[in-house]
Amino acid sequence: MHSAFYDHFARHGHGAGLKGHATHYCPGCGHGLAHKYLAEAITELDVQDRTVAISPVGCAVFLYYYFDVGNTQAAHGRAPAVALGHKLANPSSIVVSYQGDGDLASIGLAEILQVVQMGLPMTFVFINNAIYGMTGGQMAPTTLMGQTTTTSPHGRDRFTGQTLRVAEMIAGLDGPIYVERVALFDRKQRTRAKRAIAKALRLQVENRGLGFVEVLAECPTQLHMTPIEAERWVQEKMVPVFPLGVKKDLTAEPWFTPEAPSFDARRLTRTIHASTEPAPRFGDGFPAHVDEHDVAIKFAGAGGDGAQTIARLTAKSGINEGFDATYIPSYGPESRGGTSYADVHVARREVLSPAAPEPHVLVAFNPPSLEKFGPCVRPGGLVLYDQTVTPEAPRLDPSVQMVGVPFTGIAADLGKVKVKNTVALGAFQAATRLFPADSFLEALRRSMPDDCEMAVLNEEAFRRGAMAFDEPFDEPAN
Amino acid sequence: MPVTMRAKPFLFPTFCKACGRCIEACPKDCIEMSTEIDPVTGLTPVVIDLEVCNACGLCFTACPEPHGLLPRPEGLGAGEVDPSVFFGPRPSTAPVPETIPDTRVPLPSFEPMVLKGTHASAVGALLAGCRHFFGYPITPSTEGAELMARLLPELDGFFVQAVSEVAAVNMIYGCGGAGLPSMTFTSSPGFSLMLEGISYMIGAEIPGVFVNVMRGGPGLGNIGPEQADIKLVCRGLGHGNTHAVVLAPSTPQEMLDLTMLAFELAFRYRNPVVLVGDGYLGQIMGRVELPCEMVRPGIPEWAVHGDETHRGNLLSSIQIAEADLEAHNVHLNDKYRRMIEREQRAELYRCDDADWLVVACNTPARMAKGAVESLRAQGASVGLFRPVTLWPFPSGDLLPLLDRARGLLVVEAGSGQLEDELRLALSHAGAPGTRIENLRRFGGMLPQGQDIVDKVIALAHGDPSCTAPSTTTSHATAMAPA
Numbered sequence: 029m030h031s032a033f034y035d036h037f038a039r040h041g042h043g044a045g046l047k048g049h050a051t052h053y054c055p056g057c058g059h060g061l062a063h064k065y066l067a068e069a070i071t072e073l074d075v076q077d078r079t080v081a082i083s084p085v086g087c088a089v090f091l092y093y094y095f096d097v098g099n100t101q102a103a104h105g106r107a108p109a110v111a112l113g114h115k116l117a118n119p120s121s122i123v124v125s126y127q128g129d130g131d132l133a134s135i136g137l138a139e140i141l142q143v144v145q146m147g148l149p150m151t152f153v154f155i156n157n158a159i160y161g162m163t164g165g166q167m168a169p170t171t172l173m174g175q176t177t178t179t180s181p182h183g184r185d186r187f188t189g190q191t192l193r194v195a196e197m198i199a200g201l202d203g204p205i206y207v208e209r210v211a212l213f214d215r216k217q218r219t220r221a222k223r224a225i226a227k228a229l230r231l232q233v234e235n236r237g238l239g240f241v242e243v244l245a246e247c248p249t250q251l252h253m254t255p256i257e258a259e260r261w262v263q264e265k266m267v268p269v270f271p272l273g274v275k276k277d278l279t280a281e282p283w284f285t286p287e288a289p290s291f292d293a294r295r296l297t298r299t300i301h302a303s304t305e306p307a308p309r310f311g312d313g314f315p316a317h318v319d320e321h322d323v324a325i326k327f328a329g330a331g332g333d334g335a336q337t338i339a340r341l342t343a344k345s346g347i348n349e350g351f352d353a354t355y356i357p358s359y360g361p362e363s364r365g366g367t368s369y370a371d372v373h374v375a376r377r378e379v380l381s382p383a384a385p386e387p388h389v390l391v392a393f394n395p396p397s398l399e400k401f402g403p404c405v406r407p408g409g410l411v412l413y414d415q416t417v418t419p420e421a422p423r424l425d426p427s428v429q430m431v432g433v434p435f436t437g438i439a440a441d442l443g444k445v446k447v448k449n450t451v452a453l454g455a456f457q458a459a460t461r462l463f464p465a466d467s468f469l470e471a472l473r474r475s476m477p478d479d480c481e482m483a484v485l486n487e488e489a490f491r492r493g494a495m496a497f498d499e500p501f502d503e504p505a506n
Numbered sequence: 507m508p509v510t511m512r513a514k515p516f517l518f519p520t521f522c523k524a525c526g527r528c529i530e531a532c533p534k535d536c537i538e539m540s541t542e543i544d545p546v547t548g549l550t551p552v553v554i555d556l557e558v559c560n561a562c563g564l565c566f567t568a569c570p571e572p573h574g575l576l577p578r579p580e581g582l583g584a585g586e587v588d589p590s591v592f593f594g595p596r597p598s599t600a601p602v603p604e605t606i607p608d609t610r611v612p613l614p615s616f617e618p619m620v621l622k623g624t625h626a627s628a629v630g631a632l633l634a635g636c637r638h639f640f641g642y643p644i645t646p647s648t649e650g651a652e653l654m655a656r657l658l659p660e661l662d663g664f665f666v667q668a669v670s671e672v673a674a675v676n677m678i679y680g681c682g683g684a685g686l687p688s689m690t691f692t693s694s695p696g697f698s699l700m701l702e703g704i705s706y707m708i709g710a711e712i713p714g715v716f717v718n719v720m721r722g723g724p725g726l727g728n729i730g731p732e733q734a735d736i737k738l739v740c741r742g743l744g745h746g747n748t749h750a751v752v753l754a755p756s757t758p759q760e761m762l763d764l765t766m767l768a769f770e771l772a773f774r775y776r777n778p779v780v781l782v783g784d785g786y787l788g789q790i791m792g793r794v795e796l797p798c799e800m801v802r803p804g805i806p807e808w809a810v811h812g813d814e815t816h817r818g819n820l821l822s823s824i825q826i827a828e829a830d831l832e833a834h835n836v837h838l839n840d841k842y843r844r845m846i847e848r849e850q851r852a853e854l855y856r857c858d859d860a861d862w863l864v865v866a867c868n869t870p871a872r873m874a875k876g877a878v879e880s881l882r883a884q885g886a887s888v889g890l891f892r893p894v895t896l897w898p899f900p901s902g903d904l905l906p907l908l909d910r911a912r913g914l915l916v917v918e919a920g921s922g923q924l925e926d927e928l929r930l931a932l933s934h935a936g937a938p939g940t941r942i943e944n945l946r947r948f949g950g951m952l953p954q955g956q957d958i959v960d961k962v963i964a965l966a967h968g969d970p971s972c973t974a975p976s977t978t979t980s981h982a983t984a985m986a987p988a
């Protein structure tokens with residue numbers, strides 16, 4: 029009969045001898061049963077080709093020896109995250125994350141909680157045998173109180189933490205639609221376990237949601253018992269602590285059927301706002317009257333003054349004009365309510381250092397910025413400040429031209445204080461003649477293609493700012 | 507061979523582990539432990555009294571072995587049974603996996619864009635065919651993640667904010683394992699958390715792209731620009747024998763171009779690729795030209811995609827037998843050697859006739875280029891050697907310059923990790939002793955052009971007192987984006 033198991037376990041000891049057909053599990057281990065029920069469910073639902081099984085770390089680390097499906101082995105505890113990556117890469121794949129108690133309930137708690145809470149149609153099989161099998165019988169998060177393990181040699185007590193009930197915890201989350209705890213110790217439990225695993229898989233195949241099955245399993249080896257004694261131990265010791273049964277079972281409609289990602293070139297370039305329309309060039313050369321090769325400008329104000337926006341627009345104009353330009357925002361540590369500044373460079377060929385510690389031009393929106401950066405302006409440079417909020421400008425190097433323009437006053441006059449930055453940009457253009465006004469206006473228009481009203485207001489603000497400066501910037505003596 | 511709905515059991519005694527679970531399960535008490543020891547297993551397999559058996563099937567569901575108790579095909583007689591009755595000639599019926607190749611889609615010619623470094627990298631990822639992002643917000647890389655969060659849904663892609671960087675890297679492991687390009691933006695402390703997963707990715711040969719916008723450390727440090735993860739990305743990608751190509755852009759344009767290259771290399775070598783920027787570069791907005799084509803990714807032959815073609819695949823970093831793990835490392839070393847041979851990249855700026863070479867990458871390389879310009883204007887023959895790949899270090903480009911150069915000045919925003927890479931590369935190349943000096947700033951401070959100029963002039967004049975870096979704060983730029 030065809031099953032979801034390999035006919036020959038070629039990966040188990042290279043498939044030699046007995047290993048080619050027998051598992052690496054100890055005699056009577058519960059893992060083998062859980063494997064079997066999962067394999068049967070895969071076959072019954074006819075999803076073998078689409079299934080991706082995530083092998084955990086723990087005794088089930090070699091799950092990929094056995095399941096004839098796509099196999100990915102995950103780092104300790106990370107199986108849910110790996111499973112999620114698989115599911116999102118191919119939503120039509122059937123992803124099964126199979127984990128033990130150390131993997132899921134200890135080192136991988138964060139991963140399981142997040143992924144289960146997302147609730148995508150995926151299947152989780154959680155093997156709880158109350159002990160670490162592979163590493164040799166250490167305490168698990170699900171070890172019973174009083175239970176002796178190699179790391180709780182005197183019996184688990186409160187200092188080693190209390191027994192974690194995973195199914196209840198998972199059922200308490202909104203993500204999963206189906207959570208059940210089952211066991212393997214007798215015929216009835218095995219039938220239920222088989223059904224539960226099949227159901228958790230079916231809910232995924234039908235795209236309804238996430239199913240989580242906790243299986244109380246026997247680890248005869250680390251319990252130092254015969255398989256039959258271990259069955260009884262699970263029944264008598266584990267079940268009272270871990271009550272069996274359905275913890276959550278919601279009716280859900282199929283929902284997770286996402287569109288395939290788009291690789292349409294036009295859609296992509298629209299998304300990133302790339303334009304094939306050439307930006308018109310308005311100037312006829314590099315603003316060498318400010319600097320032969322590289323102009324440095326600093327825009328400074330309080331957060332919300334809009335210094336960043338006009339810095340970006342200035343860089344954009346520079347690029348539209350065919351030069352290299354950069355803009356770097358800097359919010360000093362003191363920026364909480366303090367200064368927010370931006371450095372812009374426009375270079376004939378290539379901007380080298382993007383910072384502007386010694387700018388040619390400073391545009392200052394408030395007295396603290398003027399105070400702080402005014403003294404850094406190069407000899408022969410220009411300082412443009414908001415006269416409305418700066419009644420008295422500081423004394424700077426006499427070669428630095430000081431220009432006060434009432435940014436805030438003009439903006440208030442226009443009915444929107446927010447546009448004071450555009451007023452400043454207009455004044456900046458008029459004062460520096462860095463590029464023609466149309467160059468800035470074009471950048472401004474392109475920055476708000478969908479908001480006509482704001483665009484009109486901003487253009488008006490730009491013009492009023494430019495008009496407020498009637499004294500052109502003379503050739504600096506640098 | 508046909509199997510009746512209700513079949514009696516069949517057992518190959520050697521596949522029985524003598525656990526006894528079937529004995530318990532049988533309502534007819536027709537199974538018992540044999541008294542004879544199986545010569546192959548040394549165990550006592552069960553024996554079944556088929557006369558009494560009523561084919562209830564309960565023993566099948568009690569047997570933990572996949573090939574333990576099997577439903578007995580009709581007409582199967584007693585005596586020796588050939589395993590081929592039950593098992594096919596091959597371990598699996600899965601087909602031989604095939605590659606579905608990438609396609610390159612031509613793009614029209616676009617106007618240059620103005621993008622900040624992190625955004626340019628995000629756009630590069632989209633153009634490279636990445637539609638899956640997994641990450642955890644951390645300054646100063648977050649804006650890249652935020653842009654992906656905004657744009658990916660518009661392209662029917664997926665953005666996942668993981669519970670931690672540890673989870674994020676494993677989501678990349680899964681997505682890359684399925685054969686699709688995926689990435690993250692992170693910053694130094696977050697990158698530290700991803701190292702476990704990166705080691706697993708390298709071991710299992712899974713591609714993925716990591717953009718680490720480096721910030722000040724150690725510990726929480728600050729969010730200013732530093733280059734203090736160079737050791738980590740070049741020498742410390744988690745445990746084991748790990749390497750990955752490390753790309754170091756210095757402009758927003760390169761953030762885009764090298765991110766695209768990163769995806770190409772990640773899939774070419776089936777290995778993660780790390781792109782390191784600094785906090786400053788992440789924030790800089792600059793001119794960015796778009797490429798003339800974009801990528802629609804296929805599915806590589808090795809992927810575990812969850813489809814018929816790829817069913818036979820396994821991704822795992824486990825090699826239990828020592829000889830197997832040694833062979834796997836030999837294979838990885840071979841791959842690393844190919845990377846070293848083929849992937850060294852560097853920009854040489856006015857190096858041909860240089861007496862002194864400034865060595866710098868990322869943002870400090872821009873400062874250094876400015877310094878080279880002004881030194882040249884003063885008549886000094888100085889060049890900039892800018893490694894674009896930090897691993898492999900581009901020693902092939904550097905060695906020929908050393909015949910002439912009197913010395914190297916390594917300029918970095920960090921405490922010498924780039925210099926260590928340089929020294930190691932020269933040592934491996936057996937290069938003769940070259941004078942190596944340095945100029946370093948840390949903690950979010952960047953070396954500035956004037957500092958570099960001063961240092962080179964002092965070196966050129968043989969001033970031995972010029973080893974301490976300048977601390978002129980007016981030239982240093984502190985950056986701390988909110």
Ligand code: SF4
Nearest residue numbers: 053054057087161247
């Ligand atoms: S140690 Fe325990 S869990 Fe591990 S294989 Fe053996 S019995 Fe099973």
Ligand code: SF4
Nearest residue numbers: 532559560562563565
């Ligand atoms: S099929 Fe039923 S009766 Fe026959 S051996 Fe198995 S459990 Fe016993």
Ligand code: SF4
Nearest residue numbers: 522523525526528569
């Ligand atoms: S359950 Fe299977 S392995 Fe265990 S004794 Fe019976 S046939 Fe053998």
